[in-house]
Amino acid sequence: MAAYSFHRKIMEETPNATICLIQCDPQQNLNGLCISLCSKVCPNVCNTIQSAPPPTDDYILIPPPIPHHSSLSLPLKISLVILVTTFSLFLLYSLYKLYTVWYRSRSRRRPPPPGNQETLDEFVDHDVLDHPIWYIRTIGLQPSVINAITVVKYSKTDGLIEGADCSVCLSEFQEDETLRLLPKCNHAFHISCIDTWLRSHTNCPLCRAGIVKNTTTSSSSDQNLDDSGQMEETQMAISIPEEVDGGQRLREEDHQGSELRIGVVDEEDLNNNNNKGEMVGGGGTSDFLIIRRAVSLNDYAACRIGSDVNNNNYYSDRHQVQIQPVEGDWMNSVKALAESPDLNSIPSLYAYSKNATDSPASDPQDPIPTIDFSLLTSADPDQRSQVIQELDKACKDWGFFQVINHGVPESLMKMVMEKAGEFFNLTGEEKQDFQEKDVLDPIRYGTSFNSKKDKVFCWRDFLKVIVHPEFHSPNTPLGFSEVLLEYSNRTREVVRGLLSGISTSLGLDQSYVEKALKLESGLQICIANLYPPCPQPEVAIGLPPHSDHGLLTLVINNGVSGLQIKHDGKWIDVKDTLPNSFLVNTADQLEIFSNGKYKSVEHRAVVNDVVTRISVVVANGPALDAVVRPADKLVDEERRPVAYIPMKYEEYLKMQQGNQINGKTCLDRVRV
Numbered sequence: 001m002a003a004y005s006f007h008r009k010i011m012e013e014t015p016n017a018t019i020c021l022i023q024c025d026p027q028q029n030l031n032g033l034c035i036s037l038c039s040k041v042c043p044n045v046c047n048t049i050q051s052a053p054p055p056t057d058d059y060i061l062i063p064p065p066i067p068h069h070s071s072l073s074l075p076l077k078i079s080l081v082i083l084v085t086t087f088s089l090f091l092l093y094s095l096y097k098l099y100t101v102w103y104r105s106r107s108r109r110r111p112p113p114p115g116n117q118e119t120l121d122e123f124v125d126h127d128v129l130d131h132p133i134w135y136i137r138t139i140g141l142q143p144s145v146i147n148a149i150t151v152v153k154y155s156k157t158d159g160l161i162e163g164a165d166c167s168v169c170l171s172e173f174q175e176d177e178t179l180r181l182l183p184k185c186n187h188a189f190h191i192s193c194i195d196t197w198l199r200s201h202t203n204c205p206l207c208r209a210g211i212v213k214n215t216t217t218s219s220s221s222d223q224n225l226d227d228s229g230q231m232e233e234t235q236m237a238i239s240i241p242e243e244v245d246g247g248q249r250l251r252e253e254d255h256q257g258s259e260l261r262i263g264v265v266d267e268e269d270l271n272n273n274n275n276k277g278e279m280v281g282g283g284g285t286s287d288f289l290i291i292r293r294a295v296s297l298n299d300y301a302a303c304r305i306g307s308d309v310n311n312n313n314y315y316s317d318r319h320q321v322q323i324q325p326v327e328g329d330w331m332n333s334v335k336a337l338a339e340s341p342d343l344n345s346i347p348s349l350y351a352y353s354k355n356a357t358d359s360p361a362s363d364p365q366d367p368i369p370t371i372d373f374s375l376l377t378s379a380d381p382d383q384r385s386q387v388i389q390e391l392d393k394a395c396k397d398w399g400f401f402q403v404i405n406h407g408v409p410e411s412l413m414k415m416v417m418e419k420a421g422e423f424f425n426l427t428g429e430e431k432q433d434f435q436e437k438d439v440l441d442p443i444r445y446g447t448s449f450n451s452k453k454d455k456v457f458c459w460r461d462f463l464k465v466i467v468h469p470e471f472h473s474p475n476t477p478l479g480f481s482e483v484l485l486e487y488s489n490r491t492r493e494v495v496r497g498l499l500s501g502i503s504t505s506l507g508l509d510q511s512y513v514e515k516a517l518k519l520e521s522g523l524q525i526c527i528a529n530l531y532p533p534c535p536q537p538e539v540a541i542g543l544p545p546h547s548d549h550g551l552l553t554l555v556i557n558n559g560v561s562g563l564q565i566k567h568d569g570k571w572i573d574v575k576d577t578l579p580n581s582f583l584v585n586t587a588d589q590l591e592i593f594s595n596g597k598y599k600s601v602e603h604r605a606v607v608n609d610v611v612t613r614i615s616v617v618v619a620n621g622p623a624l625d626a627v628v629r630p631a632d633k634l635v636d637e638e639r640r641p642v643a644y645i646p647m648k649y650e651e652y653l654k655m656q657q658g659n660q661i662n663g664k665t666c667l668d669r670v671r672v
């Protein structure tokens, strides 16, 4: 301040004085060191011969006078100043670098706090986003985490994406443009726009919702989803140890574009650089579960992996998660996962914890009922009434029976099974054309049950084709479409026959069901299920307990057992069935229509570690626009009041298919 007011004084007294950096030496000014003459007021300031700039507050401060005995020439002095400045800056920078290196190594060595409280810090890419310390430090997500966020194609009409433009660049989305959909808030952005943002931020630029969030210890995985399966709180509890894969540090940036493998390891194992082991509860010594994760793994799944580690009973909080690269894209196909080399345990995403009522299955004590279809149309009325009684009993007591002498050629049944297998053997790219989007898409290929909603993935890939009232079919493999058409027609005849028998067994006119539920335009879906061998079949599930949405379901399989049904509160294995028979189960619309007289049967599919199981299922329901309600004749205000509310089959179907599958919870929603 003193220097400042001093120089203001000079400017006032000698308005044409230039305050210059050059020291004005009265002894030497004649030698040209001062541009003109030294000021009288201040011998250190030169008078100028040019017009002086108007005085401002931005005066250049003159360094304090230095003794005038220097014999150094001016250029030498300037060089010295530059040298000293450069050296000081270099020294400061080196000190700063040393400090950051020390700080990072200290935080890496620091053990994780108790209770599995790894922090978001671990997911933050310090190396990529190190800004100079004099800038405000913004930190973002690692590229691998960014890459793991869902990518979707924009469509104006499907309503999947809220808004029509990118809030980062403000330009409109174009039809079919690829966008990134943030996990928590569902806001969509151009990939390049959001990726740039996320490299220096960890939240949505629009609503600020976090992409990954530091976790708490005790939340249940259920709390991550609301009833509709939406994420409420995206939580991650994944720490990435540096020393993995035989002591070689894996940096995610080194593996861009490849897959990630996430494993759960004991800290002890980590210390030993031992990344092989067994799943907790598997009886092994080192508790280690390899989790494979493709780059296409959406963040929702990534978050669940994190929360699984936190919440799943299989894990203790000693575990950390490690990420390693592996080949293949398995999020869209469990077949691809099962075929990946060295798979000896399942990703936690597939770790299905059975609840108390899900007891292991046993062999049936009574034989599964058998219905001789041919007798339904027998010329002998006694035989007809006999088989109707058997049908009534099978539907009432079991909701499950096998049908023989149905008239569908054995060769056709074999062929449809073969073609289903060929379909699953198509390349991922070929199958990708049929990747499921909407539950009413005529052809849907997918994995699990509803991979957008499932908390735990099923060890199952599927193809679902609507074959009636309009026939659809994939055009590959060769001949599939012809086989499917024939199979659909022939099985529909079987279902028609069974439903007219059931109509009679319910005490209704034999064509009552057909007319009331508009079966001539009834929905028929052909489903092919593939359950590849699973390294840990005891902790995975092919399909969890559920009932089917339609009226009657016909099932055949490739001779590998795996179907289990719930009978008298116990799970039983469906095996040793009769050759060329159809396994038939009653479904939800029949339960509603019969006002609960015939209950839909709960069933599940389990997996094995040896051989692929394929089943071909034909689900037969009412017309989509049929409103299904208990048949009047089956309602008795006193003894059998209406037990279900009327609902259009289409709505019921969407409700069941659009959610996670869980026992008979869908039917519970329409119970009175």
Ligand SMILES: O=C(O)CCC(=O)C(=O)O
Residues within 6 Å of the ligand: 527, 529, 543, 548, 555, 557, 562, 563, 603, 604, 605, 615, 617
């Ligand atoms: O694979 C099976 O045996 C049963 C499949 C099933 O229940 C279904 O697709 O709804």
Ligand SMILES: [Fe+2]
Residues within 6 Å of the ligand: 546, 547, 548, 603
């Ligand atoms: Fe089923």
